[in-house]
Amino acid sequence: MAGFVLASIYKPIETAYTSTPVNEQENRQNTDVAFHKMMDVLTHPRCLNCHPSDNVPKQGEDSHPHHFDIARGESHKGFEATKCATCHQSENNPYSSAPGSPHWSLAPHSMRWQGLDRFEIAKSMMDTERNGGRSPEEIKKHLTEDDLVLWAWEPGTNIKGEPRELPPVSKKEFISAVEAWFESGHTIPSK
């Protein structure tokens, strides 16, 4: 009898909260961790210096404008006669300290990242209007295989002969984080 009364007056408490199964919650947490690890790298000067918002490549950990008034030019590889390849070859130069990598160049203007926060950068990176029409699979490949991206972990020495600063996450951890983020659906967490 008591059971019957209780059942008849019981009403669930109204709430907007819907519980997320433990697995899903864990997945989301892992995705967010992977996202932030990936973005710790993509917001480092080693990456941002070549994604300028003003057509001027940046140099150094302080991201100062490239010396000698060098700018993007029409091909993203400098001016007509004085271009990136006038000084930068396909490898770091151990004598002059000029950094180098295959296809040394700026990211196109549509891929400008300087001044954006990590969430905006991620949106820009995944937006086909701005990322050169790349699919998520192609972006993943770019981040994990492209010579110029991976150069960030082999940046050589600066003009004083000191090693250039590395991104804050190791190459191996970065690649794992990128793969994890893309495999779990590449959701950009809210700010």
Add this chain to the structure above:
Amino acid sequence: MKISMIVNGQSHAIELTDEYTPLLWVIRDILGLKGTKFGCGKAACGACTLHVDGEAVRSCSYPVKFAEGKQITTIEGLGNAENPHPVQQAWIEEIVPQCGYCQPGFMMATAALLNKIPNPTDEDIDNNIINVCRCGTYYRMRKAIHKAADKQNAINEINEPTKA
């Protein structure tokens, strides 16, 4: 290791132990062509500019291994006293050099520019001719670059007259 390259039209095969040896050292110390100068060794001043397959390159920052099979032109190969290149001729006429040390690099950079832009504007010159001259001969250089462009265009016009 052996590196083969063509310098000012002549073939050379050079034995070296360090493939990262700057091309500048090979040009100056092995081939004895002293027109190309050393200024900074850091790809910053342009004194060492020469052409590799027609493109301006700062040879202090160019490992010789990349020169394999390529055509190198130095200031000695650009022209000579009897037959100066239009850039050299304009430089003489405008009496550009002061101490002269930086000038071969500037002339090589200018020759590369005129091959890309036959009629460079002042802005094109500002963008592309970014070598350093400690004597400050920039003003005369600018005049010489415009003059060299006119000379080269006149020669091209004679060699390849535009069909009316």
